Amino acid sequence: QVQLVQSGAEVKKPGASVKVSCKASGYTFSSYTIHWVRQAPGQSLEWMGLINIGNADPKYSQNFQGRVTITADTSASTVYMELTSLRSEDTAMYYCAREFSSGRSHFNYWGQGTLVTVSS
Amino acid sequence: IVLTQSPATLSLSPGERAALSCRASQDIYNYLAWYQQKRGQAPRLLIYDATNRAPGIPPRFSANGHGTDFTLIISSLEPEDFATYYCQHRVNWPLTFGGGTKVEI
Numbered sequence: 001q002v003q004l005v006q007s008g009a010e011v012k013k014p015g016a017s018v019k020v021s022c023k024a025s026g027y028t029f030s031s032y033t034i035h036w037v038r039q040a041p042g043q044s045l046e047w048m049g050l051i052n053i054g055n056a057d058p059k060y061s062q063n064f065q066g067r068v069t070i071t072a073d074t075s076a077s078t079v080y081m082e083l084t085s086l087r088s089e090d091t092a093m094y095y096c097a098r099e100f101s102s103g104r105s106h107f108n109y110w111g112q113g114t115l116v117t118v119s120s
Numbered sequence: 121i122v123l124t125q126s127p128a129t130l131s132l133s134p135g136e137r138a139a140l141s142c143r144a145s146q147d148i149y150n151y152l153a154w155y156q157q158k159r160g161q162a163p164r165l166l167i168y169d170a171t172n173r174a175p176g177i178p179p180r181f182s183a184n185g186h187g188t189d190f191t192l193i194i195s196s197l198e199p200e201d202f203a204t205y206y207c208q209h210r211v212n213w214p215l216t217f218g219g220g221t222k223v224e225i
Contacts, residue, residue, distance in 0.1 A: 044217050045206055045208070100168055110163060
């Protein structure tokens with residue numbers, strides 16, 4: 001069965017960086033694009049970006065102004081999301097999610113979420 | 121693209137019908153999904169491309185709409201349906217989600 005397993009919770013200080021991993025299993029890793037979505041406490045969902053595993057081509061939301069980088073390690077079937085220059089507003093649950101089908105950016109598989117807390 | 125969901129909260133009883141609205145700030149054709157999220161869990165895909173139930177989703181969930189106005193219908197609420205529902209478009213970047221509708225008892 002398809003699974004996306006994320007790394008554990010992180011506590012970071014303002015200005016630091018965080019790197020969250022998302023290990024995929026149960027399907028052909030290179031066949032589906034992986035996205036990252038975050039959710040601040042009590043808020044809605046916010047799309048951060050994606051990586052096309054097949055060609056390693058990332059795409060990012062301009063809301064993050066160059067602070068986010070998404071990469072993939074095909075040998076480990078793992079996607080990484082790094083967010084730099086952290087501020088308190090980045091405190092959120094971060095999810096990786098797999099596209100429903102190639103080119104259809106709706107998400108039927110989600111990781112369990114990684115809580116990132118930014119606090120001095 | 122801004123997705124506006126209404127109402128913000130819907131107070132209903134088990135067995136009642138729920139109708140949730142999602143309005144887009146521009147034409148998104150049928151490129152809309154609906155998700156259910158329970159507290160402490162990741163979202164769950166219910167509907168994709170405006171009207172198609174995702175695998176494993178019970179038939180009490182249905183949806184319609186095209187262009188800018190979309191509706192998710194739960195025909196008869198089960199206790200497990202009380203949750204928050206989000207819509208999401210995929211017509212262009214950035215993908216965006218609506219603000220959510222909380223369905224409460």
